[in-house]
Amino acid sequence: xxxxxxxxxxxxxxxxxxxxxxxxxxxxxxxxxxxxxxxxxxxxxxxxxxxxxxxxxxxxxxxxxxxxxxxxxxxxxxxxxx
Amino acid sequence: xxxxxxxxxxxxxxxxxxxxxxxxxxxxxxxxxxxxxxxxxxxxxxxxxxxxxxxxxxxxxxxxxxxxxxxxxxxxxxxxxxxxxxxxxxxxxxxxxxxxxxxxxxxxxxxxxxxxxxxxxxxxxxxxxxxxxxxxxxxxxxxxxxxxxxxxxxxxxxxxxxxxxxxxxxxxxxxxxxxxxxxxxxxxxxxxxxxxxxxxxxxxxxxxxxxxxxxxxxxxxxxxxxxxxxxxxxxxxxxxxxxxxxxxxxxxxxxxxxxxxxxxxxxxxxxxxxxxxxxxxxxxxxxxxxxxxxxxxxxxxxxxxxxxxxxxxxxxxxxxxxxxxxxxxxxxxxxxxxxxxxxxxxxxxxxxxxxxxxxxxxxxxxxxxxxxxxxxxxxxxxxxxxxxxxxxxxxxxxxxxxxxxxxxxxxxxxxxxxxxxxxxxxxxxxxxxxxxxxxxxxxxxxxxxxxxxxxxxxx
Ligand SMILES: Cc1ncc(COP(=O)(O)O)c(C=O)c1O
Numbered sequence: 021x022x023x024x025x026x027x028x029x030x031x032x033x034x035x036x037x038x039x040x041x042x043x044x045x046x047x048x049x050x051x052x053x054x055x056x057x058x059x060x061x062x063x064x065x066x067x068x069x070x071x072x073x074x075x076x077x078x079x080x081x082x083x084x085x086x087x088x089x090x091x092x093x094x095x096x097x098x099x100x101x102x
Numbered sequence: 103x104x105x106x107x108x109x110x111x112x113x114x115x116x117x118x119x120x121x122x123x124x125x126x127x128x129x130x131x132x133x134x135x136x137x138x139x140x141x142x143x144x145x146x147x148x149x150x151x152x153x154x155x156x157x158x159x160x161x162x163x164x165x166x167x168x169x170x171x172x173x174x175x176x177x178x179x180x181x182x183x184x185x186x187x188x189x190x191x192x193x194x195x196x197x198x199x200x201x202x203x204x205x206x207x208x209x210x211x212x213x214x215x216x217x218x219x220x221x222x223x224x225x226x227x228x229x230x231x232x233x234x235x236x237x238x239x240x241x242x243x244x245x246x247x248x249x250x251x252x253x254x255x256x257x258x259x260x261x262x263x264x265x266x267x268x269x270x271x272x273x274x275x276x277x278x279x280x281x282x283x284x285x286x287x288x289x290x291x292x293x294x295x296x297x298x299x300x301x302x303x304x305x306x307x308x309x310x311x312x313x314x315x316x317x318x319x320x321x322x323x324x325x326x327x328x329x330x331x332x333x334x335x336x337x338x339x340x341x342x343x344x345x346x347x348x349x350x351x352x353x354x355x356x357x358x359x360x361x362x363x364x365x366x367x368x369x370x371x372x373x374x375x376x377x378x379x380x381x382x383x384x385x386x387x388x389x390x391x392x393x394x395x396x397x398x399x400x401x402x403x404x405x406x407x408x409x410x411x412x413x414x415x416x417x418x419x420x421x422x423x424x425x426x427x428x429x430x431x432x433x434x435x436x437x438x439x440x441x442x443x444x445x446x447x448x449x450x451x452x453x454x455x456x457x458x459x460x461x462x463x464x465x466x467x468x469x470x471x472x473x474x475x476x477x478x479x480x481x482x483x484x485x486x487x488x489x490x491x492x493x494x495x496x497x498x499x500x501x502x503x504x505x506x507x508x509x510x511x512x513x514x515x516x517x518x519x520x521x522x523x524x525x526x527x528x529x530x531x532x533x534x535x536x537x538x539x540x541x542x543x544x545x546x547x548x549x550x551x552x553x554x555x556x557x558x559x560x561x
Binding site: 070097 | 105107108110111112113115116425427461463
């Protein structure tokens, strides 16, 4: 699973998809996770990293995480290549 | 090391050049308390979901309507439309404020009597009045608004046995420029039927014709229609005086003022487009004052508004059951109140708010009720913040028609609470229990045994 490599991600959480012209906005946690995916981290690594930094249970985080990645797929930002 | 507060990750598509529907920010202010009581506490104490009424809002709304009319016209009388909300406590607040009762069935009539409304202050409308209902209304001196000729003849017939003279009015339907025209109630103005009815009443000599009534529709946005309706009723009053030298006591303009709810399919929110009480009052009273009715004969003006007087005072508070994603990626949130409790969600885009402070992030969301039925949709599409299971919500402006049209379907109907003017909550209708429902049933003897497992069948 990775972010399509032509996707532009700004530091402020602004995302642009040049192939469709669509743009998106991310909240800070969303941006952090998107960057972690882009760096090639697995879902388990991301879950460990986020739950060690933030006040959130692993089981709770994972629900939100899968909901978030399903939105990324919905928007064609994420490709399955694992 | 202190851990940071977590906010769920969100991504939102930006629709450049497409401002939100109303050109205003879609940020949603939560409703964290009602009349000073935290929603959380109301739900803890009275369960979820729960209907909550503000007595202060009822009184304030009534006073606003009263002021709009009474400052423009010398004699004004409101009659509370029972079908809109006939919970006794709600009716009694209106009666305390000075409202008479407007009822449309024997059941509602009896409710008004048990709420202490004197017979002469009950207006009996509608097409379904039984002979017994009519006899009772005549005996009590109530105001019978005749809907059709069969009823008129029934009343003439009852005059033979009754010692009292019936006090009557006729309901008139008419073209007021709105479409579709409501022509199923009362006698038509344009085709002369209304005059036929008036002539028969006057010629019979057996009844006191006290008034003329119209109720031109509901959620009427055009105040001009009321002006037209008042013109036409005034013309009938003038005609009665000319022809029979008969002066009527009142003109009843019915109800139908829009509340601030947003109708489905409306482009702007109702709170921006709904005419004010002053607008409606101006349309009606200017017509009556300009009419040829002699100033000394100006009839009392009766109003039977329902939704415009009670919608704002009612809230429905409850809890989120779950979230899911629909096949197209849209978010769906399931709440614990469905269309069985919120009948009005079939025609309103209800104003649904979180009861907790949430982040500014919103998402296009479908709000479903808890029923196992496809039609159970509270909002088809709403920009809504991300509430989690267990978070609470509040739906505003649900005071009209829900507590009378709600269904006992799949679940039981919950507590209804009224917060009085000192801020104290009272249960005004108890939540139903299994017994409430089962007590009405009876089971024939041969079905009484519940030991109906395999033993019988294998015998
Ligand atoms: C005769 C009559 N009067 C008053 C009302 C109250 O109407 P609204 O709630 O639209 O004001 C109704 C409702 O249908 C009605 O039929």
